[in-house]
Amino acid sequence: MDLRVSAKDLIPNHLTMALYTHIDLLPDTHWPRGMYCNGHILVDAEKMSKSKGNFLMLLECVELFSADATRYGV
Secondary structure (H helix, E strand, O other), X not given: OOOEEEEHHHHXXXXXXXHHHHHHHOOXXXXXXXXXXXXXXXXXXXXXXXXXXXXXXXXXXXXXXXXXXXXXXX
8 A cells, every 4th residue: 555545533543543553463565655634625615525424435426427527526
């Protein structure tokens, strides 16, 4: 893994465990080369989240807008 990117609220669980498991199970040539944490993405002043309904999975975007429109938007 060259770069692991995740939200800042996942540092205590996902990112920390990713480091622990890679270091414990794999040789150092397979350890993550870098990690990056971003802040929360806001949509209409609310955190972007599936539970809030302001987030679409990739397949949902393709079904709603077409594959070409999804490629352009991403």
